[in-house]
Amino acid sequence: MHPPPATPPSAGPGSPGAPPPPDVPSGTSLPAPPGAPRPPRPGPDGPGAHGVTARTLARVTAVGPYFAVTGGPRPDARDFRPFTALLHDPPALAAYVAETGRRLGTDGPPDTDRRRVAASTFHLGTAARLWSVALATATLTGRAADLAPERVWWRTPRSGPVELWLPRPAATTAGDLPGALYETVVARLLLPLGAALRRDFGLSPRVLHGNTASALVGAVRVLLARIPDAPRSPLPVAAALLAREPLASAGALTTDPLAYHRDNCCLYYRIPGNGYCGDCVLRRPGPRPDGRD
Template sequence: MDLDPSLTALGRLGGFFVLRTTAPPDHRPRTPARTHAPDHRPPTLAQAYVPGRPDVRDDPLSVRVRRVADALGTPETRVAASVAQQGLTARLWSVALGSAALYGAVPDLSPSLLRWDPRGSAPDDLWLTAVRPLPGDAATVAAMVLDGHLRPLTEALRSRHRVAPGLLRGNAASALAGAARELDRWGRGHGRTDVAARAAGLARELLAHPLLSGAGTLTGTAFRRRSCCLYYRVPGGGVCGDCCFPRPPRSSPRGPAA
């Protein structure tokens, strides 16, 4: 099946699957009279993935981590960085997996084509500037999401924050399993078992990828990760449904559990 230019069908799957293909409301295109006016377009994800220093405050990734920290009410930037990474990763997996399962093809999600509002609320607001269809197979999705986004995102986050690579890998695997689970639920509820089956098959292949292999165990649509995203450290937070911990860890004399 071909992609439709507006990717309209993705919107039927839920908020995490929506991908805009038109300019966001606050986008103000340049005109001849505004040739030298500031560019008000959201940054591309390629701009967000540039490694930085811990004290950089105005780059898109740092802006997003602060936005998440404020929303969660946590002073721990590594916790906010983990939650921010998982939120963006969930959006990328949802769009890619949803397109592959529904259309049999995926749009090119190159970081230079995706604009992102780091100051927006959840789920992350993404805007694709050009719809270029690609094959909807696991190899293409892995190259696009794992290599194109999650590698540079991990490097950029770790250059700014003290976040363990295994934690970020677990977040990526958890987000993938979550997207597949939502597609299974939607497919079975709408008489589209073909969508559910394609999503499940892709998820199994992708979780076997070297970048995700060993991050957790998938049983049917249920996933159990081998790391913790640190959400339990958010005020009023607890452990997630797929957490390696059955209950929130307690602090030890040597410091808080991680």
């Protein structure tokens, strides 16, 4: 959920050549529609927090713009909406994809190809934001934040990445750490979001799974660079996640040096004046796999 970087991202947030988004002044959010759900009343960190607290999320936020997330009470909750709106409210999803297209310069007369580019960029940005928060929390605490759709609230700024808010931070207790992250990020957020984007914008599952994997590796790269002395390395966790389907079929990870090679394309190259992402299948010689994006 972010506006596109000025240059193609190589593998998600903070990748070489992708500048951070601009700072967003307060009070510049796009308004939520009338009748949108009101945020829950924030509460203190309860027994389910297990180390995932507002203080933890402040440490996550310090990593960089794509990692920014507020936990607990916040003075201005206006226009925040639950993530469920993106999954179950087609007009809300269409509005944000249209806003992404406007920032990309792909808006204008209706065009299926332009809509697909905007939808893929929206999905890649959403994946980058969610993986950044989830993986940084796991790296710092050894716990997976509970990012159930009803717990994650978002607000669209007029520029910069989407704002994220967890009114009641908590940890999930589902299985081992890679399994818990898969459940909370992939199964509960990105797969349902991908299904909605396939339904409304015709995106290929290959593109969506590639976006999810690429964004994960981008978050790993930033964490290794900015908190190299973290209690846990994000790389083994990410490698375990990338060994699971549907991510395992989306590309190949190498660890020395760290690189990811997609078997599909995020469509960013179709934006006039832009090139290929660093992990794009189109950068390698030869025909595209199966002749598809």
